[in-house]
Amino acid sequence: MNSDNDCFCFDGTRQTNHNNEYLPGRTIGNSSSTDSVNIAKNTPLQIKQLSKLLVCLGDQSKFRIVARLHPAPGMMVETIASKFEKAVYSRRMNAVLIKMQNTVISIYASGAVTMTRLGDADQARELLGDVIGRINKLSEDADAKSLCDERGPALQIDPMEVTFHLPRTNCMQCGVKSCFYFSILLACSEMTLEKCKPLQEKRYLANREALSRIINCVQGNG
Numbered sequence: 001m002n003s004d005n006d007c008f009c010f011d012g013t014r015q016t017n018h019n020n021e022y023l024p025g026r027t028i029g030n031s032s033s034t035d036s037v038n039i040a041k042n043t044p045l046q047i048k049q050l051s052k053l054l055v056c057l058g059d060q061s062k063f064r065i066v067a068r069l070h071p072a073p074g075m076m077v078e079t080i081a082s083k084f085e086k087a088v089y090s091r092r093m094n095a096v097l098i099k100m101q102n103t104v105i106s107i108y109a110s111g112a113v114t115m116t117r118l119g120d121a122d123q124a125r126e127l128l129g130d131v132i133g134r135i136n137k138l139s140e141d142a143d144a145k146s147l148c149d150e151r152g153p154a155l156q157i158d159p160m161e162v163t164f165h166l167p168r169t170n171c172m173q174c175g176v177k178s179c180f181y182f183s184i185l186l187a188c189s190e191m192t193l194e195k196c197k198p199l200q201e202k203r204y205l206a207n208r209e210a211l212s213r214i215i216n217c218v219q220g221n222g
Contacts, residue, residue, distance in 0.1 A: 044136045045069050053121055059177040063118040072111035088187040092160035099188055100127050157218050159183035165207045167198040
C-alpha cells in the first residue's frame, strides 16, 4: 500500500514510491506507438486505474488523486487543450492541463492523470468522467487520425515555463497556494504578473522581463 508520501508534485515533476510504480512527470510524457494506433482506431478512453485520495501538497485542506487512462491519448493531448474553455498544453510536461471548477486535471500523453484541489473522491470521478466523455465525443465527431495529427494554437503560455521564471516561494501573496497553480491561472488568463508580489522586487527584474516577453510573444505584442 502506498503511503501519503508516495505522491505527485504539483509542479509536474516526478516522485518515486516504495513499489517503483509508474508515476507521471516530465520523464514519462511520451506514449508508445501502439497507444497512438489505438487512438487512431477510435478506441474510447477509459479509466484504467484510480488511486486513493491523498492530501494536496499545496493545500492541505484539499485532496489529490492519480489515475491512468487506456489507451494513452498520445499526440491528441496537444489538441485537447483547444477544446476546453480553461486548458493549456505544456510541451515540457507533454500534458494538457484542464481547469474545471477549482480543480486542475493534468492528462499526460502517456495516459497518466493527476487531479489536484479536490473536495472528495466523488468529485474526482465526476470531473474525470466528464472530461473523458467530452474527449471521446470529440473522437466520435471527427476522424480520429486527424484529431491526433491536429495541433493546438501555435503559441500558448506553458505553465512549466512560467514556473521556471517565478520566484517559486509559494508565498501565497497572490491568493493561491502554489506558484505552479499561479502559472496555470496565468495561462488561462485568470491571473496577471502583477499579482505576484515577490516578482515585483528589484532582485527579480530579469525574471519579470522574461515573463513579460513570453506573454507579449503569445499575445502577439512582442
